[in-house]
Amino acid sequence: MDTDIVIVGGGPAGLAFARQFKNSNLRITVIEKAPLESLQNPAYDGREIALTHRSREIMQNLGMWQRVPENEIYRLRDAKVYNGTSDYTLHFPEPKQARGGATDRLGNLISNHNIRRAAYEEVATMNNVELRCGVGVKRVETNKNQALVELDNGDILTSKLLIAADSRFSQTRRQLGIAADMHDFGRTVIVFRTKHSISNQHTASECFFYGRTLALLPLEGHLTNCVITITNTKAHELLDLSPDELAKEAQKMLNGKLGDMKSAGTVHSYPLVGVHAEKFYGVRSALIGDAAVGMHPVTAHGYNLGLESTEILAKLILQAAAKGRDIGETGLLEMYNLKHQLHTRPLYHGTNAMVTFFTTDHTPVKLLRDATLRISNNLPPLKKLISKQLTG
The missing domain is CATH 3.30.9.10 (D-Amino Acid Oxidase, subunit A, domain 2)
Structure with missing residues (x-):
């Protein structure tokens, strides 16, 4: 194999997933069609990401949180919901307890470009990760023995596992034949x-x-x-x-x-389009981030679910590798699918129903x-x- 894992998409989910394998013996290749400069110095895109206490914990473990300037981590103390022109609110106060003990906030807000930069800076320190930027993916193909990725420049890469992290409109997911519920x-x-x-x-x-x-x-x-x-x-x-x-x-x-x-x-x-894949895996392949679940922003759970997907799948892969097992085996990918679907599917459909009701x-x-x-x-x-x- 040319590499152990190919990740299609160098966004915040794809890079966070690559970072999960720091200090491991697995070789990771990230394919990103945008130029390297866009990863090193991502432009501000208007999106402020609400992060749960769990997401903060994951980002700290990955070294990403520490790379975000402290004055650009914003406190989200509490939340209120208004209906129509009424001043009455459904109020969610700051919790007295959260993961790690007492807290003064529901969560934190960080700009998307700061998350992307932090993820890149961590991955850039890893000797076992190769970033191939400025080139797109022409074709993907998987079988029981390997995953194959053909790039726009004609290069062909083979690996034990293929990861789709190329947005909620993922072309990789489509080429893998994985259906998705898409709610426009x-x-x-x-x-x-x-x-x-x-x-x-x-x-x-x-x-x-x-x-x-x-x-x-x-x-x-x-x-x-x-x-x-x-x-x-x-x-x-x-x-x-x-x-x-x-x-x-x-x-x-x-x-x-x-x-x-x-x-x-x-x-x-x-x-405004929501997406939930029918399943999060195929033959020697898996979906993470928005390629798996693209949420309506009202619950601010998009990147939180993306981070969870990287942690769940990476832990299963690292455990398998430590035991000398095949990291692309179906049983491992089925376990990832089960764990992530249990949380995302009810949240996705519940959010869509709630949004429809309140609009x-x-x-x-x-x-x-x-x-x-x-x-x-x-x-x-x-x-x-x-x-x-x-x-x-």
């Missing part, structure tokens, strides 16, 4: 930072207005990342605005809750939405269950 919400996500005169109190907010939603991710006390989701047919109404005009639109949506709001950066937009604007549903928040607020076991999901 028909909406566009618009993200931008704002400065404001009233403190956000480090509180995240999810505001389910009528026709659009607004999520507020607190960074510094007077700096917030705004995430608007709006139907595709009306997205141009916001994307045609200047950054400052867009900030004023958010101020209007919030009825001035954060005071005077001004733009604090660039505006970015993405299609349906018929009058009877509007009333039911408000009642649901009030009932949930007064059911401690339910709130505790949701809080445990938020904190990991």
